[in-house]
Amino acid sequence: MRLQRRRFNAALAAGFGLPLSTAALAQFRVEISGIGATQLPVAITRFRDEDRSGQPISLIVRADLERSGQFRIVDSSGALDERSAPEFADWRGRAADALVAGSVTRLPDGRFDIRFKLWDVVKGQELMGQAYAVTAADLRLTAHRIADAIHEKLTGERGVNATRIAYVTKAGGRYTLHITDADGEGGQVALTSPHSIISPAWSPDGRRLAYVSFETGKAVVMVQDVQTGDRRALASFRGSNSAPAWSPDGKRLAVTLSRDRISQLYMMDAEGGEPRRLTTTSAIDTEAVFAPDGQTIYFVSDRGGSPQIYRMSANGGNADRVTFGGSYNISPAVSPDGRTLAYVARDNGNSFRVMTLDLGGGAAPASVSDTTDDESPSFAPNGRLLMYATRAQGRDVLMTTTLDGKIRTRLLSTGVDVREPAWGPFSR
Structure with missing residues (x-):
């Protein structure tokens, strides 16, 4: 299993006190494949x-x-x-x-x-x-x-080309957090570090990024102003602090903390303060994301014996299991209209693929990629495209795909690995 399942594996390592291995702006070329129906x-x-x-x-x-x-x-x-x-x-x-x-x-x-x-x-x-x-x-x-x-x-629908994305590159032992145009070009460097940077997440107004930095020797959730570059530690508690996710109103963040040894979900005010625990299980609970209404969160837990995606109130309480196919489903992302769940599933052949699931109970889960080492799906703000990271020709690269998987765009970098994509909101 590659370290690129880093978000769940970080929680796993922190939850059981295990050591966690920490792993130049790329100029992109676009390669488009597939034929759309209409x-x-x-x-x-x-x-x-x-x-x-x-x-x-x-x-x-x-x-x-x-x-x-x-x-x-x-x-x-x-x-x-x-x-x-x-x-x-x-x-x-x-x-x-x-x-x-x-x-x-x-x-x-x-x-x-x-x-x-x-x-x-x-x-x-x-x-x-x-x-x-x-x-x-x-x-x-x-x-x-x-x-x-x-x-x-x-x-009749808004395009997303003038929006921004965030992603992390690794080159020569250095990690760089970039903010670029939606096609992966232009933009700015938000942070460069010899230590891993993971899990970037945009605030709903597009003015701030939350992410996890290992610069202090452990996982700490940072919040950075995109325009000024000012940054502060939001969660730097005992143990690991990871997987930040903004509420739709931008006032709160769900985070994963192992301050009580095992990784659990907490809610924090966007300005900081004391976190409020949402889950109290003996399992690993991590990777929370909000539904668009702000009332529900989806998250990953191994409470059933293997990592699966669950759903519960944003205030905590009982959780319902959402994914049932396969024994390893992680990295949930919810479409802007709340109708579709994207996630990464491992099949019996040890391949990791981006899947989509109709949350209304319609069709069965469907794979939208033709690659086998996918991670970190992120919806475009109009809900028409998904961006994710994968492995191709010996490099970590970014892909976009339509939700039916028929049109895929590969964003190729030169000489660097590209990972951890997060698509920003309509705010530019």
Whole structure:
């Protein structure tokens, strides 16, 4: 079993007093595989003069839409910008239902004017047009916002490309906590350490990150302001402090503490103070996550003899078992609408796969990955995608997948291991 089952294994080690082994910003390349059942064909032409900005605006927009699984990019060749009058018959002949064109112009003050239009090719009419005046530092973010605007106009749902993710890289014996765009690029370094960093969790407003740091020689839950970098220890009690999870209102965090020797669930005020114990069992209880209503938490426990996912009131009390297939189910994540549970399951062949489960009691659990060493599933804020870490070609990498598993995107790094992803909220 790899140490990457680190969240449950950390609780296991702390619960029984066992020793725990502690294990450069990556530039990502996107590889997309799979075919969706229904995808809207869209043409995205190269934005006029985008090469002068230093960012491939149209290619970023294209990759964002492809990654969503809801769009299929068709032949986009040809000279066109937002001022053009498209020949809709030509674009219909290329099987495009929608068309995007734009331009990038450098302004006298050094900023860039980015403009685009979206047309309905089938109806032969303009759907929307927008303009942005931004600094060079905001060019990538603007491209993501353009993709989100197109996504919402054509599907009626918010896109997630302008949101952020957090993840941890390991290179040369150093661990780095990154905060980046949703495609894994751009962003900032939140923390670099020679010691492990695990379990990042976003506050609901996107302003803070909670995570577990081993810099003091044991697991301590830290909270860090994303903008200023200010950080403080939230939970540094006797024993291990791990697995932070924010309540939907941002006022509380559920944490796993072994202050009474065995790992149990506690609730803490977001500003600190004395924790309140939620579980009182002789088993390992850990990895709590809140349901969107804030009234229920899902967590992992081996009270039945093996790690399984349970559900109980956020105030504690009796717990109901949720997962029954297999003997090892960990790392729960709940979709923003509260309807789907994602988790990692071990099969009989000792493979670990991301699974989804309809919490309404519908279909049986389904695997959404084609890899065998998955961990740390995290939902996009619109609930349409899952991000998780896995092992491929000898490296830890990040993947995104649609909930049906049909469209998977691999975010490849160069020379570093990437793990512990956490998708941020709609707050940017």
